[in-house]
Amino acid sequence: MKKSQHRSLSPYRFPDKKGHFGEFGGRYVAETLMPALKELEAAYQKIKGDASFRKEFQSYAADYVGRPTPLYFASRLSEATGHRVYLKREDLCHTGAHKVNNTLGQILMALRMKKKRVIAETGAGQHGVATATMCARFGLECEVFMGDEDIRRQSLNVFRMKLLGAKVTGVSSGSATLKDAMNEALRDWITRVQDTYYCIGTVAGPHPYPLMVRDFQSVIGKEARKQVQKQTGRLPDYLMACVGGGSNALGLFFPFLQDKRVKIIGVEAGGDGLSSGRHAAAIGGGKPGVLHGQKSYLLQDPDGQIIPTHSISAGLDYPGVGPELSFLHQAGRIDFVSVTDKEAMAGFDWLTRLEGIIPALESAHALGFLKKSAKKLKKNSIIVINLSGRGDKDMGTVADYHGVSL
Amino acid sequence: MNRIETKFKDLKHQSGKAFVSFITAGDPNLATTERLMHRLESAGVDILELGVPFSDPMADGPVIQRSSERALKAGASLKKIIAMVKKFRRSSQLPILLMGYLNPILAYGFEDYFRDAAAAGIDGTLIVDLPPEEGEAIRRSAHSHGVSLIYLLAPTSDDERIGLVAKQGAGFIYYVSLTGITGAKIAADLSSQRALKTLRRQRTLPICVGFGVKTPAQAKKVATLADGVVVGSALVELIETHGVKNGLTAVESLAKRFSRAIHSLG
Numbered sequence: 001m002k003k004s005q006h007r008s009l010s011p012y013r014f015p016d017k018k019g020h021f022g023e024f025g026g027r028y029v030a031e032t033l034m035p036a037l038k039e040l041e042a043a044y045q046k047i048k049g050d051a052s053f054r055k056e057f058q059s060y061a062a063d064y065v066g067r068p069t070p071l072y073f074a075s076r077l078s079e080a081t082g083h084r085v086y087l088k089r090e091d092l093c094h095t096g097a098h099k100v101n102n103t104l105g106q107i108l109m110a111l112r113m114k115k116k117r118v119i120a121e122t123g124a125g126q127h128g129v130a131t132a133t134m135c136a137r138f139g140l141e142c143e144v145f146m147g148d149e150d151i152r153r154q155s156l157n158v159f160r161m162k163l164l165g166a167k168v169t170g171v172s173s174g175s176a177t178l179k180d181a182m183n184e185a186l187r188d189w190i191t192r193v194q195d196t197y198y199c200i201g202t203v204a205g206p207h208p209y210p211l212m213v214r215d216f217q218s219v220i221g222k223e224a225r226k227q228v229q230k231q232t233g234r235l236p237d238y239l240m241a242c243v244g245g246g247s248n249a250l251g252l253f254f255p256f257l258q259d260k261r262v263k264i265i266g267v268e269a270g271g272d273g274l275s276s277g278r279h280a281a282a283i284g285g286g287k288p289g290v291l292h293g294q295k296s297y298l299l300q301d302p303d304g305q306i307i308p309t310h311s312i313s314a315g316l317d318y319p320g321v322g323p324e325l326s327f328l329h330q331a332g333r334i335d336f337v338s339v340t341d342k343e344a345m346a347g348f349d350w351l352t353r354l355e356g357i358i359p360a361l362e363s364a365h366a367l368g369f370l371k372k373s374a375k376k377l378k379k380n381s382i383i384v385i386n387l388s389g390r391g392d393k394d395m396g397t398v399a400d401y402h403g404v405s406l
Numbered sequence: 407m408n409r410i411e412t413k414f415k416d417l418k419h420q421s422g423k424a425f426v427s428f429i430t431a432g433d434p435n436l437a438t439t440e441r442l443m444h445r446l447e448s449a450g451v452d453i454l455e456l457g458v459p460f461s462d463p464m465a466d467g468p469v470i471q472r473s474s475e476r477a478l479k480a481g482a483s484l485k486k487i488i489a490m491v492k493k494f495r496r497s498s499q500l501p502i503l504l505m506g507y508l509n510p511i512l513a514y515g516f517e518d519y520f521r522d523a524a525a526a527g528i529d530g531t532l533i534v535d536l537p538p539e540e541g542e543a544i545r546r547s548a549h550s551h552g553v554s555l556i557y558l559l560a561p562t563s564d565d566e567r568i569g570l571v572a573k574q575g576a577g578f579i580y581y582v583s584l585t586g587i588t589g590a591k592i593a594a595d596l597s598s599q600r601a602l603k604t605l606r607r608q609r610t611l612p613i614c615v616g617f618g619v620k621t622p623a624q625a626k627k628v629a630t631l632a633d634g635v636v637v638g639s640a641l642v643e644l645i646e647t648h649g650v651k652n653g654l655t656a657v658e659s660l661a662k663r664f665s666r667a668i669h670s671l672g
Contacts (some may be wrong), residue, residue: 018539026533028508030465032560032585034567173471179462180416186464191586193562290535291462303483304513305461 005045009331010258014324019207020328025323027206027273029293032382036193041208043113053108060104065094067101067219071227071384076354081374084232087298087357087387088224088252097128097222097360097389098248099201107134110197117141117192120199121185123150123178123244124315124362126155126199126389132166134316142166145184147176147235157393178244178318182292202245203322206293210322217251224384226257232382240265241386244280244316246325248388255297257333266325267369269311270338280309281338282321283329298325312341312397313361315389343368345401348391349378360389361397408552409501410577411560414612414633424634425450425625425668426614427661428505429641430457430473432482436490438650444656447500454530455636456491458484458506465534466587469639472646484519485511488526495527497532502519503530503577503634520551530554530577538574545574554578561585563592563601566609571594578612578634581605588638592618597631606631622667628666629668636666 014021027037047053061067069089077085090098103120110118118140122128128144135142135335145159148170151158161168174180182205190197200209203217228236239256241249243266256262271279279285282297282298289298291306299319311317328334339347344361352358359367366385377383391398399406407415417424427446431439443454459474459482464476475581484506491502504523511519511533523531531553538557548555554577559568562585571579581602584593596602596615605613615628616636625635644660645653 026540027537028540030534030582031536031537031567031571032465032559032582034537034539035562035564068494173475174461183462187467187587190465191590193585237499289512292464293535298509300509300513302513303485305478306509333461377502 002348009333012257013325015207015211019211021324021327023288024295024326025207025210026083026295027293028290028295029206030190031049032190037206037208038360039350043109044208044212047112054109057105059164061101061219065100065104066092068223069093069345071224071231072229077351080354081370082379083374083377083381083383085370086228086382086384088384090220090248090386090388091357091359091363091390092313095126095130095132096135096392097126098217098251100133101251102201102213102216102247103127103134103199104131106199106212107138110199111138113197113198115195117196118199119143119145119185119188119196120201120403121145121178121181122123122201123181123225123317124313124360125150125393126315128166128168129164131199132161132164134162135166138294142290144168144170145188147181148172149176151176154207154314154396155396158256173401175193177309177314179306186292195317202247203250203324204245204292204294204296204320210324210367211296213247214250214254214324217247218254219245220251221253222388224252226305228382228384234382235259235262236384237378237381238263238265238355238383240267240366240369240383242267242316242388243321243325244269244318244362245320246322248386250322252386257389264334265369266334266336268336268338268403269313269316271310272339273340274338277376278310280311280317280319281328282319283336284338286319288326294323296326297321304378312344312401313365315360316365337369339365339368339372343372347371348398357387358391359387360391361394363388408554409499410453410503410529410554413501414578417452417633423629423668423671424452424465424614425637425665426453426455426616426634426636427451427641428455428457428636428638429488430459430470430477430598432477432480432488433461433473433642433645434476434650435480435484436482438654440490440494442654442657443494443500444498445654446661449658449661450551450615450669451500453501453503453634455503455505456487458487458504458510460507463507465587467587467639468504469589470645473642480672484514488522488528492526492529498537499527502527503532503554504528505532506534508533517547519546520553524551524553526554530556530578532556532558534558538570541574549576556580558582558603559601561599561601568601568604572608572610572637575611580636581613581615581632582617583615583628584617586617590618592620592624596628602631622663625664626667626670629671635668
């Protein structure tokens with residue numbers, strides 16, 4: 001079963017013209033947005049083959065974002081695990097996370113589409129900061145929607161966005177987290193679709209967003225693939241990345257999908273544990289459904305209502321996941337696991353103390369998985385982990401967790 | 407021919423316009439909704455649109471969002487709503503359509519849903535986040551059970567999309583009066599909107615205009631441009647502000663005024 005499905009991934013022709021990855025993806029939106037999505041798709045097709053766009057993107061990626069980011073051999077982590085562990089240092093990107101790879105691409109597109117106003121949703125605030133940053137750089141009006149709960153736990157990023165000139169609009173409906181911020185951003189887009197560009201921060205939403213964001217984030221995997229071969233002489237045995245919506249994960253994984261020997265592991269947010277019901281593991285604990293314009297795995301009750309999620313990490317606190325990841329899960333190409341808040345915090349402390357790198361709580365999930373499963377992996381494996389962001393923004397949450405008042 | 411289709415055929419003979427009213431099913435509870443349905447019928451509503459509450463109503467404004475939250479809190483579900491309509495059907499032939507988001511219908515199983523909906527006497531279904539491009543299998547299922555799958559069109563819709571919806575839609579076309587969410591302010595330029603003009607020339611299906619119709623005077627104006635007018639947030643808001651006891655009477659009395667305004671034409 002698995003084998004034949006693997007064959008069908010080569011050559012890899014997903015999404016199809018309508019934005020489907022097998023049964024997943026698509027374009028499930030209110031009619032008002034359909035023309036805007038078609039306009040966006042046409043604009044994306046145009047820039048995709050445009051050498052001047054690529055040149056512009058690469059120039060900003062190099063001099064403004066700081067690409068290529070290093071692939072760092074973590075020798076003390078390696079010693080501790082008995083493997084060769086490499087960290088893809090997206091935490092060193094301008095603004096502190098991989099999110100900026102995507103906002104750079106999308107804001108350059110918004111400019112070409114002559115949009116004056118940009119909106120975005122954000123959970124941890126990293127995508128909001130990255131969008132606000134690009135809007136400041138290019139003089140665009142920017143409004144970021146953020147759940148009230150996230151505003152509370154990511155107050156530093158809220159302040160950063162405001163310094164950058166963005167308007168931050170709190171969202172109090174539902175669970176007041178990322179999904180509700182996305183609802184509100186969609187409502188705003190429906191209302192102001194003519195002059196507004198909606199910059200979605202992950203590989204989710206209606207077509208062409210999952211495709212577009214994947215392509216912009218694939219720079220991570222393209223660089224990592226070259227770097228790991230240069231440093232070790234071969235491809236890695238494992239790739240690991242945390243998965244919320246899935247943009248850092250798919251960015252790293254995508255250029256390796258055809259490398260059948262490379263095992264790929266996506267780490268979802270297990271919260272208090274999958275059996276507790278308080279988690280954000282869409283693939284581990286959900287089933288296929290439709291939300292935010294796409295069909296994908298979704299945390300929902302038997303009536304199809306979306307279930308409130310929980311994760312210590314605001315960036316992973318989302319009930320869905322990108323459709324391509326659902327597809328690659330079903331095709332057996334990616335293994336999805338989850339780690340709890342506690343295990344993620346152990347990964348956080350571990351990396352901080354052993355390597356002097358403070359990871360974002362999102363990225364700490366991938367490290368938490370390595371820590372707990374290192375012994376079960378084939379000895380002396382080459383492991384590439386996407387260190388998707390740095391932890392500065394999480395100091396408040398971490399202090400709370402340890403019972404320290406700052 | 408289901409009750410919605412029959413209703414428009416009858417109205418056409420009388421050159422009358424349809425008063426379509428929207429309320430959220432289960433707000434504040436299903437027993438009240440059932441009573442409200444009878445009141446709306448006696449107030450002169452031609453077609454009743456029942457909102458199926460969803461946890462994440464992306465195309466709805468604050469009024470409908472809050473009513474969905476109240477309904478979900480009181481335990482409303484698609485299954486219970488269908489059962490309520492079945493009971494209502496014993497004493498009424500009012501055309502009824504369900505309006506909501508796709509996920510609850512997928513969770514129910516769309517084949518099962520259309521089978522059960524038809525058996526309960528539900529005539530139409532409008533799924534806000536299901537454009538015709540994604541709707542083929544669902545449309546076939548609806549059609550085979552005699553349920554009209556109603557599509558939306560908007561001021562942003564181009565000729566190609568208008569053609570697509572005119573071809574694939576059933577029952578009527580729900581034209582969203584504005585580029586926005588439910589309960590927003592109605593567009594002043596409705597009569598000059600290109601999409602509406604194009605749509606009116608097609609004349610394949612009846613056109614009902616909704617979103618933002620707040621007063622009987624507005625409804626009367628809108629009715630001159632369409633075959634029917636949808637009134638939603640204005641009624642739902644009364645349930646919120648008046649509570650169950652006085653809400654029923656308040657909704658009924660406002661519905662009567664809308665009915666007179668819309669039915670004064672023709």
